[in-house]
């Protein structure tokens with residue numbers, strides 16, 4: 010039976026399939042699609058059907074045929090998608106559930122101007138030193154390849170982490186620490202030992218964009234608590250929620266919150282603990298940016314202010330300071346220690362041993378503190394340079410945060426202009442930013458964007474900020490704003 014007789018739309022099924030693979034990043038921009046012959050064999054389709062499907066993808070603007078070379082992907086993965094069958098390359102809104110995926114993908118795309126992910130430029134990281142430690146481990150320490158590590162993590166790394174945390178005033182003995190695959194996995198463990206599906210968890214709003222899908226996947230209900238750049242999470246709103254509704258945990262980023270940069274005052278940290286004690290909820294503290302302060306002293310974690318019996322789980326990682334690709338983080342909570350180890354055992358057994366030992370090697374010889382000193386100076390400069398550039402190029406009425414640590418700027422666009430539109434147009438011009446949409450369940454931050462300052466300032470970045478500014482000024486809302494002035 011000829012496949013056309015099975016269904017007149019088989020070519021469209023194949024085209025849709027390939028489109029989904031392109032948009033979800035299975036085939037990247039510039040990559041060659043499998044040949045017509047291979048597609049015929051794999052899909053059990055006739056030559057005519059496959060050729061028609063490729064033609065359909067061309068019409069959708071997704072691929073281009075290059076004579077004697079094959080068919081190549083034209084668009085960049087999930088960020089933009091041409092409208093179906095029209096042949097036009099107008100973009101349609103990005104499905105928000107794909108933002109996290111798309112974003113991680115884009116952080117590795119060196120052709121994009123990197124104002125999007127809070128990922129540091131390679132030149133700010135001690136890559137050679139880490140490589141040397143890794144090479145030595147691979148040549149001398151067969152365990153890193155041939156053994157599982159303990160579920161609680163490599164003891165040498167836990168010792169190093171313990172020393173740093175105790176110096177911050179935390180009770181973090183070697184046995185209180187569980188090493189995880191990044192802070193994400195630390196928070197996932199913290200959530201799994203403090204909540205059950207169906208329960209309520211409070212989060213800051215706006216919040217770190219990967220947290221919301223994680224909580225949804227854990228079957229939790231999320232209540233968003235307003236968080237401002239000036240004071241951080243609104244404790245009155247949290248107290249009011251606590252009197253109305255039982256919730257299991259609140260997830261907070263007291264130090265240089267992502268995206269607002271807020272840093273909670275000590276009084277507010279203490280008030281948060283008092284509230285947690287009174288209403289019996291767990292505080293899950295996310296402190297991935299705490300070491301990146303611009304002032305004289307590191308703000309101490311909420312976990313350093315606890316009293317006997319308080320239920321605080323402290324999560325952090327080396328992703329924002331050292332090596333995001335190694336995916337090494339940790340969760341600390343003496344009271345919940347056994348549950349955390351059990352959860353880690355059933356989660357991944359243990360974090361990768363090689364990665365843990367590379368970080369331990371770096372921490373052990375004091376290199377980390379020296380590295381952090383240099384990094385903080387660089388980030389302070391980068392944040393200042395970006396802020397100045399925004400002031401030069403963004404329209405009047407733009408509001409920009411001025412964080413005292415970290416490397417994100419949270420920007421409110423004037424005249425309610427759309428962050429998502431700016432994100433999409435910027436992306437087509439090779440500039441990555443993040444739209445405010447990504448930081449809440451609904452579109453309440455539709456007129457915001459987040460810009461990351463993880464790269465040393467350069468003409469290229471200056472040009473990118475200038476382009477972003479000109480895209481805004483060209484928008485209809487902005488024209489409407491200036492027109493009355495022009496008439497006078």
Ligand SMILES: Cc1ncc(COP(=O)(O)O)c(C=O)c1O
Pocket residue numbers: 127190191192193194217262266267295297325326327328329333337338
């Ligand atoms: C506030 C916050 N927490 C956690 C993470 C994730 O950290 P990790 O890469 O260690 O999983 C990020 C990453 O951007 C973040 O901004």
